[in-house]
Amino acid sequence: MSLTEQVKIRARELGFDAVGIAPAVPLEMAERAIRERVESGRLKDYGFARRPAESFTRPDAILPGAKSVIVVAMSYLTEEPEEGRGEGPRGKIARFARGSDYHAVVEEKLQQLGKWLAGQTGANYRICVDTGPIIDRAAAREAGIGYYGKNTAIITKEAGSWVVLGELITNVELEYDEPASMEECGDCSVCMRACPSGAIACPFVIDQTKCISHLTQMKGFIPRELRPLIGDRIYGCDVCQEVCPKNILVSPKAAPVDTLLSGAPYLIPLLNISEEEFKRIIGPTAIAWIGRTRFRRNVAIVLGNAADSAAVPALAEALYDSEPVIRAHAAWALGQIGGDEAISLLKEALEQETDARVVEELEVAISQICG
Numbered sequence: 001m002s003l004t005e006q007v008k009i010r011a012r013e014l015g016f017d018a019v020g021i022a023p024a025v026p027l028e029m030a031e032r033a034i035r036e037r038v039e040s041g042r043l044k045d046y047g048f049a050r051r052p053a054e055s056f057t058r059p060d061a062i063l064p065g066a067k068s069v070i071v072v073a074m075s076y077l078t079e080e081p082e083e084g085r086g087e088g089p090r091g092k093i094a095r096f097a098r099g100s101d102y103h104a105v106v107e108e109k110l111q112q113l114g115k116w117l118a119g120q121t122g123a124n125y126r127i128c129v130d131t132g133p134i135i136d137r138a139a140a141r142e143a144g145i146g147y148y149g150k151n152t153a154i155i156t157k158e159a160g161s162w163v164v165l166g167e168l169i170t171n172v173e174l175e176y177d178e179p180a181s182m183e184e185c186g187d188c189s190v191c192m193r194a195c196p197s198g199a200i201a202c203p204f205v206i207d208q209t210k211c212i213s214h215l216t217q218m219k220g221f222i223p224r225e226l227r228p229l230i231g232d233r234i235y236g237c238d239v240c241q242e243v244c245p246k247n248i249l250v251s252p253k254a255a256p257v258d259t260l261l262s263g264a265p266y267l268i269p270l271l272n273i274s275e276e277e278f279k280r281i282i283g284p285t286a287i288a289w290i291g292r293t294r295f296r297r298n299v300a301i302v303l304g305n306a307a308d309s310a311a312v313p314a315l316a317e318a319l320y321d322s323e324p325v326i327r328a329h330a331a332w333a334l335g336q337i338g339g340d341e342a343i344s345l346l347k348e349a350l351e352q353e354t355d356a357r358v359v360e361e362l363e364v365a366i367s368q369i370c371g
């Protein structure tokens with residue numbers, strides 16, 4: 001059996017659903033796409049505006065002498081656990097974030113693969129998962145493990161687009177797979193029409209600034225006009241994958257990604273969640289990096305969108321939070337819920353508020369209710 005075949009068998013034994021290998025050459029299409037996207041203002045964060053495009057597309061800059069990029073995909077489509085008892089409105093957590101943080105899971109498995117490969121060949125290797133300086137989807141397409149959907153997701157035959165990606169870059173020469181085809185969607189444009197915020201600017205191009213997944217991850221105040229588009233999503237967004245016909249026949253798997261969170265948690269207890277509870281419940285998941293404040297901000301927005309008066313007492317407490325961003329988004333949520341109680345709570349808070357941005361949110365919320 002060739003070394004390449006052994007690598008692929010080993011990767012599957014470790015729990016990866018797809019594995020492919022590409023030569024470690026620059027990802028030129030991705031480089032062009034990053035430049036165009038940054039210039040058009042559709043890709044602003046995640047380091048893209050600060051660093052040159054080529055710093056995300058050169059495997060040999062990550063590992064000098066790199067010859068091969070082993071790309072893996074791991075499914076996170078698991079059975080839905082039932083949320084325990086609760087009351088009031090519920091939110092949504094995107095599927096990729098419901099289990100143990102995939103960064104750690106994929107990295108740990110790739111480390112095992114790398115150690116095995118180094119033991120066999122004396123190879124050097126580096127591992128990238130999401131936050132690494134390489135465009136994962138472009139590497140996956142080059143390694144033939146999936147093709148681009150018009151929603152830009154990489155769609156695999158094994159698990160549809162419900163996969164996360166990672167790479168092992170090595171200086172060992174291996175046999176390379178054919179890159180995936182560039183035109184698998186045909187005439188379909190279901191995802192583009194279904195996207196709640198119109199973030200799929202044109203086929204294969206996401207406007208990061210409009211994508212709800214980004215809004216739930218960004219720092220600070222979420223622009224008021226975009227808050228209603230977030231709907232019931234506390235973290236991430238799955239709409240453009242849920243509607244995709246290529247995902248319909250994919251069935252959930254049991255392992256290796258466990259499921260820690262329900263996809264539809266009750267919101268009220270999450271709004272004023274303590275630091276300890278946040279660490280316990282959210283800490284082990286891929287949501288943890290946004291921290292407790294951004295998480296609670298998102299919960300406040302979703303409570304506003306649910307417009308359920310059961311949330312008024314929790315939002316009233318949040319109006320006096322130590323974080324201005326929480327006070328501001330709680331004010332907005334009360335403005336969406338409306339009613340006499342909400343008005344008097346907002347007016348009372350306005351008398352004491354000293355932060356100019358929160359004062360503005362309180363005033364807007366009051367005028368929204370008063371008409």
Ligand code: B12
Nearest residue numbers: 030033094130135136153154164165204206213214236237
């Ligand atoms: C920044 C980022 C985001 C940002 C911006 C995403 C964006 N598309 O602009 C935000 C926060 C919005 C985001 C959201 C999500 N993300 Co994200 N994200 C990333 C990250 C860190 C970089 C992606 C990026 O900006 N690439 C640069 C741009 C230019 O590339 P692109 O959008 O893929 O566009 C490609 C196409 O345009 C293609 N192309 C260009 N011209 C043409 C022409 C033709 C004909 C074709 C076919 C293709 C094509 O080339 C480009 C280069 O790959 C990667 C991890 C990584 N290190 O790569 C994860 C990653 C892409 N995200 C991932 C996931 C799971 C998600 C979400 C599903 C999470 C969720 N449920 O909320 C959503 C999906 C949103 C969507 N429809 O893309 C996975 C994707 C797995 C998969 N199956 O594809 C990745 C790979 C993380 C991982 N390691 O698993 N993400």
Ligand code: SF4
Nearest residue numbers: 149150185188191244
């Ligand atoms: S919904 Fe249609 S256009 Fe969008 S990714 Fe799936 S197959 Fe392609």
Ligand code: SF4
Nearest residue numbers: 195211212237239240
């Ligand atoms: S993740 Fe949601 S907001 Fe972003 S492109 Fe897909 S459907 Fe649109």
